[in-house]
Amino acid sequence: MVQRAVLTLLVGCAVAFAAPTDTVASISDATISKVKANAVKISTHSWEIGTALEALTELEWPSLSVFGGSLPPPVKLSSGTASDVIQWATKIVKAKNPNSLPLIDGDGAVGDPASIGTAVLLTNWTRTDRSDHEFSTAAGHQLTYLLDDAPRTSDGAISHRSEQVQLWADFVYMAPPFIAYFGALKGGSGGLSLLKIAYQQCKLYRQHLRDSSGLWKHIVLGSWQDNHHWGTGNAWAAAGMMRVLETIHHSKLASQMQSEQNDLKSWINEIVSASWKHQVCVT
Numbered sequence: 422m423v424q425r426a427v428l429t430l431l432v433g434c435a436v437a438f439a440a441p442t443d444t445v446a447s448i449s450d451a452t453i454s455k456v457k458a459n460a461v462k463i464s465t466h467s468w469e470i471g472t473a474l475e476a477l478t479e480l481e482w483p484s485l486s487v488f489g490g491s492l493p494p495p496v497k498l499s500s501g502t503a504s505d506v507i508q509w510a511t512k513i514v515k516a517k518n519p520n521s522l523p524l525i526d527g528d529g530a531v532g533d534p535a536s537i538g539t540a541v542l543l544t545n546w547t548r549t550d551r552s553d554h555e556f557s558t559a560a561g562h563q564l565t566y567l568l569d570d571a572p573r574t575s576d577g578a579i580s581h582r583s584e585q586v587q588l589w590a591d592f593v594y595m596a597p598p599f600i601a602y603f604g605a606l607k608g609g610s611g612g613l614s615l616l617k618i619a620y621q622q623c624k625l626y627r628q629h630l631r632d633s634s635g636l637w638k639h640i641v642l643g644s645w646q647d648n649h650h651w652g653t654g655n656a657w658a659a660a661g662m663m664r665v666l667e668t669i670h671h672s673k674l675a676s677q678m679q680s681e682q683n684d685l686k687s688w689i690n691e692i693v694s695a696s697w698k699h700q701v702c703v704t
């Protein structure tokens with residue numbers, strides 16, 4: 422399970438595509454350690470840091486990931502728990518420009534900095550200094566940027582680019598899981614509407630990017646497009662929807678979002694089934 426998470430997220434986010442378990446189990450701890458060390462070392466861009474933080478959480482602290490335990494997570498963590506994730510998120514927040522809403526520079530991408538937001542929310546939730554509101558404020562700014570500032574399509578899809586309205590499959594892994602996690606921690610009617618926004622963004626992105634093959638294109642709208650079925654892009658979309666689904670499922674609001682969970686499952690399956698036809702199986 423843990424190895425599958427690291428495979429999923431570090432090696433190009435290729436969704437585990439129901440890979441035979443023996444293949445997964447054959448990846449040694451030593452290999453995983455190397456992949457992990459390298460991922461931490463080379464991650465400098467917002468989306469890389471967000472993905473690495475998520476992979477570390479799933480690998481080392483699975484009960485704190487959205488696949489693991491009920492949400493919200495515990496307020497008090499035993500000493501050392503998630504320390505690598507928390508330290509990295511803390512470093513980002515301490516370095517944040519107070520005048521900018523996103524957590525970090527996104528190289529023109531709207532969605533990418535939000536990928537770090539999940540770790541920032543976890544850091545806020547479990548912080549030992551309860552009078553420190555810096556993490557909460559930073560996460561709130563990131564959400565405000567996505568919901569109120571970023572450009573959108575006329576039907577409401579949040580653009581992946583800041584300079585023009587353009588939708589990229591990658592967005593689905595970067596932003597909706599953060600919006601959903603924010604909602605699961607917030608709870609109540611405000612939390613429910615955030616979970617619904619996360620779901621709605623997945624729905625809109627699918628409407629714009631999926632074609633009759635069941636696969637998603639990479640980039641649509643704006644001044645240029647990439648209509649190819651980029652494999653990793655399909656994996657970003659499926660894995661992002663999986664995190665939104667699991668966040669809803671483990672939240673206190675799960676029973677109020679049954680049809681949304683069913684939709685997400687079928688949209689993930691749609692990508693996995695359509696991709697499966699293109700797998701070259703080496704035995």
Ligand SMILES: *[C@@H]1O[C@H](CO)[C@@H](O)[C@H](O)[C@H]1NC(C)=O
Nearest residue numbers: 542545546557560561606607
């Ligand atoms: C930060 O944590 C506090 C609990 O200490 C919580 O009330 C607040 O909603 C959290 N902020 C966010 C943005 O989740």
